[in-house]
Amino acid sequence: MGVVSNQTIVALSSGANRAAIAVVRVSGRLARFAAEAILDKPLVHRRAQRAILRNPATGARIDDCIAILFAGPHSATGEDVLELHVHGSAAVIAAVLALLPALSDEIRLAEPGEFSRRSLYNGKLDLLQVEALGELLAAETDAQLQQAQRQLSGELGAVARRWADELVQARSWIEAELDFSDEGDVDSGAFGRARRATLALRGEVGAVLSGEAHGRRIREGFSVVITGRPNAGKSSLLNALTRRDVAIVSERPGTTRDVIETSVALAGWPVVYVDSAGIQESTDPIEQEGIRRALSRARQADVVVSVFSHDAPELDAADTGSLGTVRVYSKADLGGQPPPGALMVSSRTGQGLEGLELEIIKRLSASGPAEASLVSRERHRRCLVEMRDCLDRSLAAGLPELAAEDLRGASSALSRLVGQTDLDTVLDRLFEGFCIGK
Ligand SMILES: Nc1nc2c(ncn2[C@@H]2O[C@H](COP(=O)(O)OP(=O)(O)OP(=O)(O)O)[C@@H](O)[C@H]2O)c(=O)[nH]1
Ligand SMILES: [Mg+2]
Structure with a gap:
């Protein structure tokens, strides 16, 4: 499943075990229509409201629930989202999950990770945060929780964006020198400036990588x-x-x-x-x-x-x-x-x-810093190692052309890390491990 469809999706977002309350989420163009069809009162954006939920075809009462409408883009997925907090009985849940798709051909049950996929495509979360969300939901210990929260905060994404800017900057310095070097009036320090920036970046990438083994142990267990x-x-x-x-x-x-x-x-x-x-x-x-x-x-x-x-x-x-x-x-x-x-x-x-x-x-x-690591997946490690190797090659390159080419390599490794390249492949693999409703 590569692209995001414009259908409206429905899923049980709370656990499947019997509980006092269950949460059913609806996301997409018809979320508001669905709310109007099954609830006995109109909803106001972001206000929890008590409502009677009925099957509009038969008039049968299904539950007395709390409903919240999040109008897009101010919602978890960026689309209109309807949250129904119903009683957590198997019968109520089954009735609601059958009722909603029956309202329209455009409404269907969600696939695993589909809500997160929409959040990602609508810019609500970046790839690194979606991965962290998976980790948060799987966390069983405090160390795992702390690490997932740190990654979910988007810190690595922010660092990666700064790195991307710095790479572009360094490359433009080298290219300026290449383009104008015969004209005699270029700032001949540009190449040196680019190398100093590359060196600093190399240090930062190395530091993040050194926490990776620790991060992975926290994720997978020692x-x-x-x-x-x-x-x-x-x-x-x-x-x-x-x-x-x-x-x-x-x-x-x-x-x-x-x-x-x-x-x-x-x-x-x-x-x-x-x-x-x-x-x-x-x-x-x-x-x-x-x-x-x-x-x-x-x-x-x-x-x-x-x-x-x-x-x-x-x-x-x-x-x-x-x-x-x-x-x-x-x-x-x-x-x-x-x-x-x-x-x-x-x-x-x-x-x-x-x-x-x-x-x-x-x-x-003694394994690592008490603080959580920024990276914890093999995928992160591979991208960062490739980036580090490109930076090393760039620093060792004798010719500015080659140094610039290796910086381009570093940029492309970085864009894979944050999901600007190969996003769908990464997502398909990631969401295999997600439950429905997330
Ligand atoms: N008194 C006493 N006996 C123990 C203790 N620990 C293990 N044993 C006994 O030692 C024997 C071997 O125990 P296991 O735990 O099966 O040993 P193992 O190292 O797993 O053995 P293998 O699987 O054959 O390699 C059993 O008869 C145990 O009851 C202990 O703390 N005190
Ligand atoms: Mg034994």
Whole structure:
């Protein structure tokens, strides 16, 4: 679905579970007509009004609701928008969603993300903000909420617009020098000025990019991988840390083969705990595959929790997470002497669990600035890396023509970032993940 149609769209914008109130939104040319057709009184722009909602064909009363009309362009989508706050019963919602499209061929149910798509085309939000909206709705922890809010504020879009201006300016300096250089009267400092501007821009792009890994971890969750020998107590630890019975525990070594992931919020940080097969020499092909997966997850870990116990020695060549490794001597309730630097933990009694969580949090906090990152998607990273590389090439270029050409490359990477190029492709992919009514 590339273009915005001029049909009027309808969707349930609140959650689908049973609730006291449900919100149905209508956006488009016929929103006002729809309001007049089904409500018993005319609506005033932006005023919440109580009204009786009826099926105009049969006169049957459907609900007593609160209705608000937002006349375009002063609405979320930029079009006329009707919001109906009805009782959240399945029957009322079904009746309203059937009633509205029946009013006209020009009214239909919305597709996922279609409201946001209209906001974007009508200049209410830019692409980066629409992405941030997706993040806000998916946010489960405070860190994710803060990051989504920062991105939703449009800060990156504003920075990108300034960068775009600066790129144009730098290019025009170079081009001026190129065009008039034979005439002898040009400001011969223009090329140098362009290079200084490029250098400053390069620094700014680098700074935003350096926050990207942190931003992406906040969006996707930090991976904390529990690793160790068979029977070390890894699955018991996963269950204890997540306070859920997610992994099978048994006294038989080699119990876990698959990779088990569980997401939790740890002091506001989104964390994905990963449990997997114990590492040992094995001839069983299924166990070998489990071990291969375990090692591969440990290599990508943000934090590795290396577990060992009195009856399962420490892995000597454990992978270290990008944010470090926490060594855990498990089954502490059975006694034993841990080597220095290891935390004593018992999944059975809960001893040491809090200390372990604190150690993990300490490493997560070291990952990046407490403040939310401006970028958090692979798409952002790719555009910014391309822009940075173009700027680097421009700075290294001996000839002004080449320097200008690379600045053009930087501009086009930037315009992809903010959605001035390839917008429809990006949107189609983005909205696959959106729910209807957004
Ligand atoms: N007393 C005591 N026993 C524990 C503790 N943690 C685990 N165990 C026992 O140790 C055995 C192995 O525990 P698991 O959690 O299955 O160990 P694992 O590391 O996941 O083992 P594999 O999946 O085979 O690699 C089980 O019999 C557990 O009951 C603990 O804190 N205290
Ligand atoms: Mg296990």
